Amino acid sequence: MSCFEGRMKEYPTISIDRYDKENVNARAYFLSHCHKDHMKGLRAPALKRRLKCSLTVRLYCSPVTKELLLTNPRYRFWENHIVAIEVETPTQISLIDEATGEKEDIVVTLLPAGHCPGSVMFLFEGSNGTVLYTGDFRLAKGEVTRMELLHSGSRIKYIKSIYLDTTFFDPRFYQIPDRVHVRYLDMFRNMPDILQHLTTNRETQIHACRHPKDDEFFRGNRLPCGIIAKDGTPLKIISIKPSTMWFGERTKKTNVIVRTGASSYRACFSFHSSYTEVRDFLMHISPAHAYPNVIPMGKTTEDIIEILQPFCRSNSRTEESMYKPLGPLKRAKMISYTTTDSDSEEGLFEETLTIPWRRKIPNEKSNLPLCAETTSDNLPKSQISFCEDTAADYSMAASLSTLKNFCIDCEESNDDDDEEEEEDEDTVECSADQTVNGGKPCVSHSHSVDSSLKKLETCCNEATEEITSQQNQAEKLKSDLDISKSELPMWESFFKPDPLTDSEQEDSQKQCVDLTGSQSPNLFSDTDNEECIYISSQNSSQSTHISEQGSECWGSQPDTVLISSQERKEHSVSAGQCNVKFCDFLKPQEIVLNNFGKTNLEGREQMISFKSTQCLLIEDLATSSKIAAENTVPVQQSTCDSQDSSDFEIPSTPDSEVPQEEQLKDLYKRLAAGEMVIAKKSI
DNA sequence: GCGATCAGCT
DNA sequence: CACAGCTGATCGC
Numbered sequence: 267m268s269c270f271e272g273r274m275k276e277y278p279t280i281s282i283d284r285y286d287k288e289n290v291n292a293r294a295y296f297l298s299h300c301h302k303d304h305m306k307g308l309r310a311p312a313l314k315r316r317l318k319c320s321l322t323v324r325l326y327c328s329p330v331t332k333e334l335l336l337t338n339p340r341y342r343f344w345e346n347h348i349v350a351i352e353v354e355t356p357t358q359i360s361l362i363d364e365a366t367g368e369k370e371d372i373v374v375t376l377l378p379a380g381h382c383p384g385s386v387m388f389l390f391e392g393s394n395g396t397v398l399y400t401g402d403f404r405l406a407k408g409e410v411t412r413m414e415l416l417h418s419g420s421r422i423k424y425i426k427s428i429y430l431d432t433t434f435f436d437p438r439f440y441q442i443p444d445r446v447h448v449r450y451l452d453m454f455r456n457m458p459d460i461l462q463h464l465t466t467n468r469e470t471q472i473h474a475c476r477h478p479k480d481d482e483f484f485r486g487n488r489l490p491c492g493i494i495a496k497d498g499t500p501l502k503i504i505s506i507k508p509s510t511m512w513f514g515e516r517t518k519k520t521n522v523i524v525r526t527g528a529s530s531y532r533a534c535f536s537f538h539s540s541y542t543e544v545r546d547f548l549m550h551i552s553p554a555h556a557y558p559n560v561i562p563m564g565k566t567t568e569d570i571i572e573i574l575q576p577f578c579r580s581n582s583r584t585e586e587s588m589y590k591p592l593g594p595l596k597r598a599k600m601i602s603y604t605t606t607d608s609d610s611e612e613g614l615f616e617e618t619l620t621i622p623w624r625r626k627i628p629n630e631k632s633n634l635p636l637c638a639e640t641t642s643d644n645l646p647k648s649q650i651s652f653c654e655d656t657a658a659d660y661s662m663a664a665s666l667s668t669l670k671n672f673c674i675d676c677e678e679s680n681d682d683d684d685e686e687e688e689e690d691e692d693t694v695e696c697s698a699d700q701t702v703n704g705g706k707p708c709v710s711h712s713h714s715v716d717s718s719l720k721k722l723e724t725c726c727n728e729a730t731e732e733i734t735s736q737q738n739q740a741e742k743l744k745s746d747l748d749i750s751k752s753e754l755p756m757w758e759s760f761f762k763p764d765p766l767t768d769s770e771q772e773d774s775q776k777q778c779v780d781l782t783g784s785q786s787p788n789l790f791s792d793t794d795n796e797e798c799i800y801i802s803s804q805n806s807s808q809s810t811h812i813s814e815q816g817s818e819c820w821g822s823q824p825d826t827v828l829i830s831s832q833e834r835k836e837h838s839v840s841a842g843q844c845n846v847k848f849c850d851f852l853k854p855q856e857i858v859l860n861n862f863g864k865t866n867l868e869g870r871e872q873m874i875s876f877k878s879t880q881c882l883l884i885e886d887l888a889t890s891s892k893i894a895a896e897n898t899v900p901v902q903q904s905t906c907d908s909q910d911s912s913d914f915e916i917p918s919t920p921d922s923e924v925p926q927e928e929q930l931k932d933l934y935k936r937l938a939a940g941e942m943v944i945a946k947k948s949i
Numbered sequence: 950g951c952g953a954t955c956a957g958c959t
Numbered sequence: 960c961a962c963a964g965c966t967g968a969t970c971g972c
Contacts, residue, residue: 267961302964310952402962433962538962563961 268303268402268431270559276394276427277372279361283401285313293361296374297327298401299385300334309340317347322362324349328376330384351376353386354415375415379403381431381537389415395426398551400559402431404539407546416551425553432558432570433538440541548577 272284272292281292286307289295298304307313316323327335329350335341336348351357353376361370372392379385381402388399398416410416416423539547548556556574561567 267963301962303962536962560961 268559269561270429274390274397274399274427274429276397277361277390277392279363279370280372280390282388282399282429286310290316292323293363293370294323294359295325296388296399297325297331297335298379298388298399299328299382300331301382301402304401309343314343317343320364322364323347326351326359326374328353328384328386331386332384334384353378356391356415377413377415380405380409396423397427397429398425398553399429400431402433402538402559404537405543405547407543410547410550422550422552425551427555427557428548428551428553429557429559430544430548430574431538431560432544432562432574433560434536434540435544435558435560435570435573436562437541439536545577548574552577552579554579 268283270283272281272286272289274280274282279293280296281289281294282296283298283304284306285295289307290310290312297308325344325348327348327350329352332348332350336345351374356373356375358371358373361372362368370392372390375389375391376386377389379387379401381404385401385403387401387403390397390399416425556571556578558567558570558574561570
């Protein structure tokens with residue numbers, strides 16, 4: 267529950283997610299998402315009076331949040347005072363003091379937060395520095411690296427302060443299963459696409475309604491919303507209750523899904539980032555200061571700030587050093603065609619920054635023969651000229667020393683995490699980075715050279731990422747195939763009402779190794795519940811990924827989703843095949859799988875069937891077959907992809923062909939020879 | 950009557 | 960259970 271007071275130290279004239287007390291007098295309001303604990307005071311009389319008196323004050327939010335807000339008649343008075351800002355679109359806003367006429371401009375960028383429909387983080391850039399307000403967020407590990415607007419060139423922007431969702435920033439919530447994998451962060455932009463999955467028809471097999479207190483309810487021939495099986499057959503219901511706190515409270519490690527009753531299960535699930543996800547986010551952002559938005563019970567703000575402190579860059583480096591200007595550009599070196607060791611080591615600027623290297627796309631597995639080879643001083647001239655046509659006024663100005671340094675960047679940017687190496691190469695890589703990125707401190711050098719070098723960097727990065735992507739796909743395919751061989755999700759065994767056999771329990775306990783000390787649920791683990799069901803985290807992340815119906819957003823909150831096998835033909839149930847339906851904006855506290863009705867299979871052996879629009883199919887990747895929307899995918903393959911989404915890998919490109927070893931070798935050779943390699947899309 | 954706050958509940 | 964949000968009771972304006 268957010269305890270953020272509404273104001274940030276750097277920009278105290280704006281209010282975010284709080285609209286009471288002094289916040290009423292803010293020059294602008296920001297709403298990160300439509301949850302009540304972030305809307306305090308938003309319809310209070312004081313604020314209504316302010317709106318009537320002010321000509322300039324506005325509420326800024328995402329288009330989806332605006333839509334949701336205005337759906338509620340109680341907030342409709344905002345209609346003429348609310349401004350929707352497109353996600354990932356830097357927008358300048360003038361903050362005007364209507365009493366004095368004083369004006370301050372800031373640039374705000376909305377970044378998808380993955381918490382609920384329309385939820386965003388706010389990135390503010392202005393005279394008092396760059397600050398990030400996260401609101402509530404759930405971002406998978408590594409996702410921050412793909413947020414371009416948090417980066418300048420290939421490096422993370424300097425974030426002075428971060429105001430952070432620390433809901434689960436506690437080792438008890440060390441790891442929370444990933445959500446159903448989606449390809450894009452901005453999935454909520456298309457609300458009609460989500461709405462098409464919804465119906466008010468109670469006879470559908472997926473219900474979002476409150477869960478009864480106990481299993482007794484299900485023995486009656488009625489669902490919580492009142493619907494009954496037409497032919498009078500008894501209901502066969504499985505309920506899954508998405509929980510996070512419950513798992514955090516376990517004294518032992520548990521599975522991600524634990525059986526809690528005859529037909530009830532707890533699935534570990536969260537709309538907030540886990541400890542490791544927040545830690546990954548913070549480590550990448552590396553802000554100078556971090557402030558918690560959420561203070562857990564029994565803790566103080568100071569406690570949490572202390573926990574956050576090790577992740578702040580002010581911890582190891584002084585703030586002053588971060589702002590150290592670059593100094594004048596050494597133009598003479600820029601136009602040199604020759605290179606010496608001293609050139610490359612000295613760099614292009616009189617002084618160098620000490621900004622730690624940040625990877626935009628870290629990858630633990632990939633090696634980069636491309637950059638390793640191109641760091642050679644024998645680099646062919648063609649390596650320089652392959653971007654020439656993209657920069658008319660460049661005139662071959664990039665020295666080999668620049669390229670050499672740049673290639674060190676390249677190599678490292680895709681290398682494994684190794685802080686020692688980073689420190690060792692700081693000076694060299696920074697000088698290169700300043701050259702190619704042309705960051706804000708580089709005010710004295712030629713724009714044309716700067717932009718040309720940027721293009722050069724872009725070209726090299728694209729080539730590098732292409733190779734990395736190809737390698738990743740090959741490795742992923744291999745690992746997925748391994749998984750599919752050995753760890754096929756056993757839906758049949760999961761949804762069976764019978765307790766585990768001794769051998770099943772024994773097998774799973776053998777695999778329980780707790781090295782973290784956290785109680786976070788594991789794939790196969792020990793449990794304090796004797797009726798535990800063992801299921802992979804991939805499965806649970808899909809099975810629990812259900813949410814609240816938009817039309818009920820303001821009314822009674824449905825917290826149960828009932829899934830029955832009584833379905834239309836397109837939702838037909840079949841063993842071994844499982845489509846995943848995306849209802850990501852629903853937010854139930856319970857999911858009930860209800861397989862009442864007639865099917866062609868015995869009820870308890872049925873697989874629950876969904877529709878899929880997002881899951882990638884590994885086999886399709888391998889065969890380049892086109893993945894159509896609404897495609898039907900075998901669950902074991904879609905879950906493999908879901909697992910991948912949690913890794914620090916570049917997501918595989920659908921429709922692309924995984925290269926064979928020989929092809930890769932050929933690619934490397936061509937790249938090393940300075941040829942331009944263009945990714946071809948095969949559909 | 951309405952809003953703020955809290956307890957209790959899901 | 961702290962999520963997030965509802966209902967109802969109570970108090971104050």
